[in-house]
């Protein structure tokens with residue numbers, strides 16, 4: 457029942473604090489559940505709905521969790537897990553629920569998945585996860601609505617991924633970390649979040665080598681210890697705030713953003729006319745010239761992040777000419793185009809390809825977030841639009857961005873979050 461209301465036209469200036477990474481903290485909560493003694497402390501935890509759901513899910517399986525939101529700190533005591541069931545009413549609300557499976561297999565010998573949520577982006581298969589568990593010795597029973605995985609002690613094995621799945625890599629590393637013997641994972645994901653998770657698991661006592669090479673070796677150990685770990689900054693949150701500056705012709709300082717992690721996104725925005733400069737640990741972003749059109753093809757890291765493709769589509773609406781976007785990771789990510797067209801954009805979609813004809817002035821109207829990233833892309837569109845834009849299904853934005861309205865307001869944007877009796881989500 458959350459909706460965002462944006463009144464456009466303000467140029468963004470000032471300092472934004474980049475949150476901890478959603479896609480790192482979720483597997484880290486899964487990793488904390490592998491420790492059968494002691495309390496794990498996670499710092500720089502983003503206060504987002506997905507983390508709140510992960511806390512509820514961890515509690516549902518028996519862990520004791522304190523989420524100190526003001527301190528952005530999670531304290532997780534997984535010394536007693538009591539239930540292998542990932543209940544539908546929580547697990548269906550976020551994708552990260554899938555990351556609890558390895559701990560359940562090791563700690564309770566089985567995992568019962570009643571549902572898996574996450575952004576609605578077309579087909580989101582889990583076959584690499586299941587195939588990997590099977591190769592490590594698990595039995596996977598894929599029922600119509602419930603998936604039951606049983607494992608009486610996993611054994612290391614050679615594994616491969618057809619494509620370098622992000623959560624697939626994290627899950628198979630966690631499954632291998634406490635399996636007996638050696639596991640090799642070929643074609644593993646290279647995302648910075650995966651490396652941060654490997655860093656935490658290594659400090660817990662896991663023996664993992666090859667992170668960042670696509671070829672990971674895990675030597676199983678008998679136990680993992682609870683540790684303290686600081687979650688890396690969220691490169692997607694940083695990319696969004698950089699694009700907010702770009703879209704309004706503004707100038708912002710991003711505290712906690714890593715230019716290195718932005719990778720290709722940085723180069724593409726530079727080609728469009730956005731300037732980046734590092735000032736010690738602060739990333740300065742500004743745009744004071746006309747935006748140029750761009751060609752973007754999404755890919756796994758270090759390619760252009762699919763999660764930033766939606767906000768980039770909004771930026772492209774304002775560029776002087778036609779931009780070309782090819783989405784290669786998810787087959788259902790272009791619902792945004794229809795919403796932007798309602799605001800005056802001219803975007804043509806043909807399967808996995810879109811052409812954005814810019815520049816088109818955007819006009820405020822009522823639009824709907826179809827997933828987290830289309831939601832934030834519509835907030836960006838609202839910043840550039842004349843009049844008022846309301847974005848329904850705002851819960852989806854809250855899944856991944858902490859205190860968005862406050863952080864935007866601190867930069868001078870007119871963004872409000874409100875509870876609406878009319879809209880779902």
Ligand SMILES: CC(=O)N[C@H]1[C@@H](OP(=O)(O)OP(=O)(O)OC[C@H]2O[C@@H](n3ccc(=O)[nH]c3=O)[C@H](O)[C@@H]2O)O[C@H](CO)[C@@H](O)[C@@H]1O
Pocket residue numbers: 479482551552579580581582583584585586619620621622623624756762763785786787
């Ligand atoms: C919680 C989390 O970290 N979510 C991120 C993660 O999602 P997630 O880990 O779900 O994304 P994957 O990398 O697994 O999926 C990418 C593609 O591979 C396909 N695939 C994946 C696994 C599998 O077993 N079989 C299969 O076919 C999917 O259908 C999809 O088309 O990476 C995505 C791609 O960078 C990001 O958009 C998400 O924000």
Ligand SMILES: C=C(OP(=O)(O)O)C(=O)O
Pocket residue numbers: 550551552573574575576577763828829856
């Ligand atoms: C696709 C996303 O998230 P999830 O995998 O959690 O659905 C996202 O963060 O854009």
